[in-house]
Structure formats: C-alpha cells, structure tokens
C-alpha cells in the first residue's frame with residue numbers, strides 16, 4: 340500500500356464514537372479528532388528472523404463450506420467465520436441482539452467477568468483521541484454468577500451463537516473461582532483470560548507482564564476450566580511479545596489473543612486536568628493497528644498454538660492483513676463504538692473480498708504474508 344493510501348485510510352477511520360451499554364456513565368461527547376500525519380522517517384525493522392508460521396493450527400470447519408468457505412476450526416472451537424466481537428465493546432452480547440444478527444458472527448467475547456459485581460471507575464472514563472480511544476472503565480461488570488443466571492439463558496435461546504467468556508481477577512484464586520462459576524453455565528465455548536490486571540499478591544505487577552506470573556495463572560485457569568479451551572489475551576505493554584506468547588503456550592494455553600489496550604493518557608491543556616478520571620487509561624482503535632499487527636506477526640511466528648489478532652480492526656481488509664500476518668481469527672473492538680453493526684458488516688466485507696480475490700477457503704490466507 341502506498342503512503343498516500345495509508346493516509347487516506349487513516350483519515351477515514353477517524354469517526355465519531357458511539358456510547359455503548361457498559362460505557363453509559365461516560366461523558367456524552369468527545370471532541371473532534373485530529374488527522375494523523377505521515378511519519379517523517381521509518382525506523383529500521385527490529386524484527387528477528389522468523390520461522391514459518393504455524394498454518395496447521397487452524398483448519399476449515401468441515402461441517403460448513405459454501406464458497407467462499409469462511410469457517411475456522413481450532414483448539415476445539417468452531418467458528419462460521421473468523422470475526423469475533425472483542426471483550427468490553429459488545430456488552431454481554433445479548434444487548435446487541437436487536438441491531439446485530441449474533442448468529443452471523445464468528446462469535447463474541449463477553450465483557451470481563453469477575454468473582455463479584457464491580458462498579459468500575461468514576462467518569463470521565465472514555466475519551467476519543469486521534470484515530471483512537473482511551474478508556475478506563477475499571478472492569479465494571481455484573482459478576483460471573485449474574486452472567487450465568489441472567490445473560491447466558493437468554494443467549495442460549497438464540498441458535499448458533501458462539502459465546503466466549505472473558506475472565507479476570509486479582510489473584511490466581513480469583514481466576515479459578517470465576518471459571519468454576521462459569522463452568523456451571525451451559526453453552527460457553529471457551530474462556531479468554533484478561534491478564535492485563537494487577538496481581539495484588541505480587542505488589543500489583545500485572546499477570547501479563549511477567550512470564551512466571553503468567554504461567555502460574557494460566558496453569559491455574561487451565562486446571563479449573565476442564566475441557567473448555569483457554570485463550571490467553573496478551574498485554575501489549577511488554578518488551579517481548581514472543582517471550583510472553585511462549586510462557587502462555589508452555590503453561591498449556593490452547594490459543595492466545597492479542598492485543599489488549601496500550602497504556603496511555605490524555606491531558607486537557609485548558610483545565611490542566613487529565614481527560615480520564617483514573618489519569619492512566621488504555622488506548623485502542625485504528626491508532627494502534629500497525630503495532631498490533633506487528634505483535635500478532637511476531638507471536639504467530641513464536642508459538643505453535645493459534646493466534647487471534649486484534650487491535651484497530653475496522654474493515655474487511657484489516658481482517659485479511661491480520662490473517663496474512665498469521666492470525667487464525669480476529670476480534671473487533673473499538674469499531675463497535677462508532678458503528679454497532681461493524682462486526683456484521685466486516686463479515687460481509689470479508690466474504691466479498693474472498694469472492695473478488697477468488698479465495699476459496701479463508702484458512703488459506705493464514706500466515707500468507709509474502710516477504
């Protein structure tokens with residue numbers, strides 16, 4: 340892609356962000372965003388020499404398959420297409436049933452679930468930035484028990500909806516406890532561990548930034564989960580993605596997903612105050628896409644387990660790029676904020692792209708980057 344088209348695409352992605360159910364307490368309007376300038380100079384590639392990406396980790400689902408075959412099968416998870424709505428941007432799924440045909444998506448990941456109900460941080464907790472969004476929702480959620488009793492039965496009434504539960508805690512025991520509660524619910528396809536949380540029994544260092552802590556929490560979660568697969572969602576706020584990907588794989592993860600949000604902040608020069616009440620927040624959206632893509636590429640070449648890619652995906656072409664980088668499936672997050680139907684539109688866009696490019700099976704694209 341030329342430099343000019345990059346600029347155009349980036350500008351078109353700067354769109355107004357719509358409030359979502361779980362962001363209801365956030366201030367209504369964020370200021371208009373600036374456009375993004377071209378970087379003056381390109382840094383030399385820091386990438387290590389890479390080995391062949393593991394293409395065999397994901398396969399088409401034999402039960403499906405009209406042309407183009409968008410189905411994906413990995414780690415015991417069967418998806419009709421690779422597009423999954425990301426955690427924290429799609430509520431508990433059921434809130435979207437009137438605007439999105441949930442059964443047309445590859446699946447969705449629930450808002451992060453904890454042992455107990457959590458109220459989250461005070462507002463302001465969302466702020467729109469140049470081509471991105473800052474959030475510090477504070478992991479507000481209804482708790483695992485309420486999810487099983489109130490949301491899951493409604494999701495179960497809908498046919499063919501793939502539910503992945505995002506799980507977090509502040510100790511290994513928290514993760515185990517949440518998973519054991521969720522094990523009581525039927526119809527959950529997999530657990531995704533949010534390891535970007537402070538470990539309170541280790542001085543607040545996040546699980547996802549220390550390979551030893553990461554391995555420990557994955558082993559605990561895996562034991563608790565029984566036959567349900569564990570997807571470990573890596574934090575991008577680390578010096579080496581391959582190292583953390585290896586740690587997750589060594590501990591028995593069935594797949595990894597990346598990236599979570601980048602630690603960031605914004606200041607209002609007029610008031611001299613932080614834009615977010617928590618001061619520090621997480622950056623997401625198109626602004627992070629090139630970094631996320633690089634991390635997914637690195638991870639896919641580092642491990643043999645499937646990699647789910649996310650970070651700034653808002654178009655069908657974005658999905659194809661992540662798959663060429665080595666992702667077996669993708670997630671769409673912040674795009675849901677400016678268009679709640681984004682996931683469904685992206686599925687149709689991927690189908691059209693495959694028809695136009697005569698791609699019979701979407702799995703053929705995985706790791707297909709030509710260098």
Ligand SMILES: Cc1cc2nc3c(=O)[nH]c(=O)nc-3n(C[C@H](O)[C@H](O)[C@H](O)COP(=O)(O)O)c2cc1C
Nearest residue numbers: 425426427451474533598599623624650651672673
């Ligand atoms: C408002 C908001 C809430 C989020 N909540 C969670 C969460 O509960 N658990 C989690 O693992 N990730 C959470 N995320 C991170 C997203 O799932 C995703 O990893 C990140 O936003 C990057 O993808 P994107 O650029 O497509 O949004 C949240 C993101 C946003 C914007």
